[in-house]
Amino acid sequence: MKKESETGGICSSTEAVHAGESRGHWGHSLTVPIAQTSTYVFENTQAVDDFVSGREARLDYGRYGNPTQHIAEDKLAELEGAEAALLFSSGMSAVTTTLLGMLSTGQHALIMDDCYRKTAQFCQMVLRKFGVETTFIPAGDYKRLKGEIRENTRVIIAESPTNPHLNVMDLEQLVAVARAHRIKVVIDSTFATPYNQRPLAFGVDLVIQSATKYLGGHNDLIVGAVLGKAPLVSAIKDYRGILGGVVDPHCAYLLIRGLKTFPLRMARQNATALALARFLEGHPKVRRVYYPGLESHPDYDVARTQMRGYGGVVSFDLDADLERTMAFLDRLEIPCIGASLGGVESIVSHPSSISYYELSREDRLEIGIADELVRYAVGVEEAEDLIADVAQALEAV
Numbered sequence: 001m002k003k004e005s006e007t008g009g010i011c012s013s014t015e016a017v018h019a020g021e022s023r024g025h026w027g028h029s030l031t032v033p034i035a036q037t038s039t040y041v042f043e044n045t046q047a048v049d050d051f052v053s054g055r056e057a058r059l060d061y062g063r064y065g066n067p068t069q070h071i072a073e074d075k076l077a078e079l080e081g082a083e084a085a086l087l088f089s090s091g092m093s094a095v096t097t098t099l100l101g102m103l104s105t106g107q108h109a110l111i112m113d114d115c116y117r118k119t120a121q122f123c124q125m126v127l128r129k130f131g132v133e134t135t136f137i138p139a140g141d142y143k144r145l146k147g148e149i150r151e152n153t154r155v156i157i158a159e160s161p162t163n164p165h166l167n168v169m170d171l172e173q174l175v176a177v178a179r180a181h182r183i184k185v186v187i188d189s190t191f192a193t194p195y196n197q198r199p200l201a202f203g204v205d206l207v208i209q210s211a212t213k214y215l216g217g218h219n220d221l222i223v224g225a226v227l228g229k230a231p232l233v234s235a236i237k238d239y240r241g242i243l244g245g246v247v248d249p250h251c252a253y254l255l256i257r258g259l260k261t262f263p264l265r266m267a268r269q270n271a272t273a274l275a276l277a278r279f280l281e282g283h284p285k286v287r288r289v290y291y292p293g294l295e296s297h298p299d300y301d302v303a304r305t306q307m308r309g310y311g312g313v314v315s316f317d318l319d320a321d322l323e324r325t326m327a328f329l330d331r332l333e334i335p336c337i338g339a340s341l342g343g344v345e346s347i348v349s350h351p352s353s354i355s356y357y358e359l360s361r362e363d364r365l366e367i368g369i370a371d372e373l374v375r376y377a378v379g380v381e382e383a384e385d386l387i388a389d390v391a392q393a394l395e396a397v
């Protein structure tokens with residue numbers, strides 16, 4: 001997948017509505033039934049024997065699988081172009097189970113510094129405790145990345161685009177570096193979604209999604225996913241059964257429901273975010289806009305060849321101090337102030353106070369989290385309404 005013309009049909013609404021579902025559900029139900037069960041029963045002891053000896057593949061206990069969850073996984077695998085998918089109780093459960101499964105004591109991982117805060121903390125607090133070292137690399141510094149590879153490096157972890165600065169990794173380069181050293185690449189593709197980018201097509205080994213965001217799309221569930229080739233995914237599935245981060249059947253159903261409109265929503269959110277980014281870029285009270293769909297973004301060329309759209313998040317520095325930035329946020333009438341993104345409701349976030357409040361101001365500035373930085377995650381409201389609202393709030397400060 002490279003050019004727009006080659007992405008036709010990928011992640012289409014036809015797939016989103018139908019993939020993974022067979023006709024003929026229980027009771028002739030059109031929609032997928034929710035198998036709200038913790039366990040599965042055997043007709044007799046012979047059936048138990050058939051199961052444990054591997055003669056019959058079936059479910060035995062809810063921590064290892066559920067029919068509703070399996071349909072959600074199959075649908076997601078189809079959309080991502082993956083052989084297999086696993087759902088988890090959260091995006092972080094997907095991240096932590098994957099890394100615990102892939103890394104052993106004495107091994108080393110490389111991770112981009114512009115990554116999800118809790119992923120970084122997992123490396124610093126949990127992996128380190130078990131004797132796995134991680135080195136943080138400035139996002140996009142491929143020379144540094146090569147230089148930090150060690151004999152025992154097993155995994156490269158990156159996000160693309162990143163949060164909140166929307167840096168885009170060159171997946172082709174990343175995979176080339178990793179391949180040369182037989183290192184696996186894990187990409188957290190939450191901000192791109194399979195609609196905009198399919199990392200597996202570039203040779204990435206595993207894709208992680210926080211389906212809490214665009215895939216669920218309604219700000220009403222917490223769920224994560226890991227996708228990739230069947231053998232690697234199967235190995236991680238064993239760890240999921242041990243670590244226990246399974247998704248509940250009702251949540252799996254909500255994800256299936258959300259996925260049916262995912263391509264519609266994503267196309268809309270791509271278009272709205274681009275329009276908002278262009279508006280902000282031309283506004284005198286905005287110092288800088290971070291959006292990979294803008295020609296002014298340092299990764300625009302990579303994004304253009306690697307992505308179909310640029311996602312629904314626009315970050316920007318106001319030409320203002322902390323007090324006036326807060327006043328701007330309070331003046332906005334449509335978006336809510338909050339921490340998440342990707343749903344139908346627009347959400348604005350103030351990264352320095354919402355996500356990075358425990359760092360000192362100096363430490364925040366070092367990683368580009370200024371007091372005047374705003375992250376705007378567009379929902380599916382009308383673009384012109386969102387832009388008019390931003391315009392009046394800028395006018396007022």
Ligand SMILES: *Cc1c(COP(=O)(O)O)cnc(C)c1O
Nearest residue numbers: 090091092116188190210212223
């Ligand atoms: C939200 C998010 C996560 C964590 O997902 P949860 O579902 O909240 O556990 C991981 N990575 C990225 C990029 C995210 O935005």
